[in-house]
Amino acid sequence: MQSSPPPSPVLPEPTASPAHRTALARLGGLIARRPGLWVIGWVVVAITCFAIAVGGVTGESLFERLHSGAPTVESESSRARDVIEQSEPTLETLTLQVSGADLQDPAVVKAGADATVTVGKIPGVKGVKSPLLNPSGLTDPSVAPLLAGGSPTAGGFVTVVNFEPGLDKAAQDTAEAQAEKALLGVADAMKAKGSLGSTSKVIHAITSTVERDLLRGEGIALPLTFIVMLFVFGGFIAAGMPIVGAVIAIGGALLSLFAFSHVVELDATVVNIVTLLGLGLSIDYGLLTVSRFREELAHRQHPVPTKEEVAAAAERTVATAGRTVLFSGLTVAIALSGLLIFQASIMRAIGVAGVSVVLVAMVVAITLIPALAVLGAKRLARKAVEPVSDTGMFSRLAVAVQRRPIAVILGILVVLVTLALPTLSMRLTSSGTELLPKDAQQRVFFEDLARDYPTLSAPEVTVVAGSGDTAAVTAWAGQFKDDTGVESVTVRPLGTSHQVVDIRVAGPPTSDAAQDLVTRVRETKAPFETLTTGQAAAQIDFLQSMSDRAPYAVALVVLGTFVLLFLMTGSVVIPIKALLLNVVSLGAALGVVVWIFQEGHLEGLLNFSSVGAVESMVPFLVLAFGFGLSMDYEVFLLSRITEFHRAGLDNDRAVSLGLQRSGRIITSAALLIVIVFAGFIAGDILIIKQMGLALVAAVVIDATLVRMLLVPATMTLLGRWNWWAPGPMRRFHDRFGITE
Incomplete structure (x- = not known):
């Protein structure tokens, strides 16, 4: 047990002399001279960003360019789809589902058939498949798959419309609109209920829900964060500055996403994930910058700060808080850059867009926020009448932890490991x-x-066999009929040189039975080439691709983070400790996600229906985003601890004082980012809900158990070893380390 030493005097923090001013300090001075121009410039940038990305001044908005679908990679399943596509190109379709029709009344059937004929005459329609058009009538076995329950007695049927391939967007939209009206007319003619569905309608439903969720999330986050910051800062001006910065950062985020949508297919969920990350980071960085500016104003000599004192505060703020923001932003960017290693285009798109958004938030924090602070300096000075106290709730917490560091470490680790245990049973899926x-x-x-037309849905497992011999393929495929969950095995020709084996399996498309069957099919030798595809196969290939690239992504993130923290602290122990603590806290956050979404707890409270698994992208995104946010708070805390340690304070005093100076900021920032990510949880898209809850859990765990308790305890236990580095590395840091 180590007792805390008596408080040591804190050295004054004077403004650097011009000869020793850093580049960031000079930037702060430049901003202080022309703050209005910086603000006007950013307002123009923001208006331009929103006009292009959301206003559609270029002819289309970001939300009109979004796509949706399961994550895919170049693999066996994608090659199989390519072979099928060459012989059977995918056509845009529109399906009518009718219920409550009297299909045993000839007059009703004739009225429906007459209305259906008109659908086929619409320009752009390639063909219409309907049991009503069968010349042999509804009792013909060939139309049974198009009838609910396989019989006309149930009163339900479907009609499928295929559109001509290669239609431009205007022609496709016109054809679909006319077909929708005509198909609903079929149901009306039969005095029955009709509903329409298509892949494009699903994508539109998802993208429009994402857009609504984004507006709802921001509608929740911005007012609540403003209210919280009113309590933090005690004034409207100070509270509004981070919000202004966040709004401008959102504009930059949307514009960057709009630009990326022209390079890669951008999944609809990317917008919420990346934009709300930018919002959260901007608020965090704005909070840090404004707080530090007000702290620097407390060192002034005049009741009303002079122009010189304001400039000095701006220089010192950008030099110190700006340095912290740069380190934090770079660590978050490094964490997200790990996504660029993966093969899946959606992961790379999230990585590139995420990095760009972090950079926007970073630049806003070290240019716009200081400019706003300079303009509002007189108002901010009213709450900065005396230097920040060196004693308070957080320093007392640190001293309490320092009395029993081993007990605190063991207790917190038990809690974190318990929370992480559900991850051992994690199941992954790719929902539609x-x-x-x-x-x-x-x-x-x-x-x-x-449910009513099972043969119309895609089979759970599809095998493309490179053989023109139907009998040989049929004989080979017959061995899978008795596998667990298999309901049917059918073989059909694909062109002249291939056969397609469709295997239907009971349960969801990515069920354990479907995945086990994919593995068995791929391991079973055949006298011809076989390629297996389907939703289960695509998920297996995606996860295998992620697993293959994960070590390289982890190595990039670990190495980059280690280097940055070493350059900041001059220690090799602190970066290693930070990396290990982040792994434990992120495991706990994922355990919470599994417990809630896979096991189905809190369904009513969170308004979702469990699919018995976690979306396949969520663990990877949580590790990337959660790691970045964890390092964000680590940098906030370590920057102050390192600052005081370099000022000559001993380890324990530097830790307690660093926690006192940064604890309020970390707690406030965590609360604000929890509010931001609560917008995810309030959304309707399942993967967004899972991401939101995972990141909320990660932030809460990190900002409380880890930053407030585990970090002070471990740093107390390690003592002077916190700052150890081998001689060559220490000399390297003395020469190249990034300090003020």
């Missing part, structure tokens, strides 16, 4: 319409379609 709320029209449509 299940991403939408349970009562969403398109989700209901496709669930009804799968």
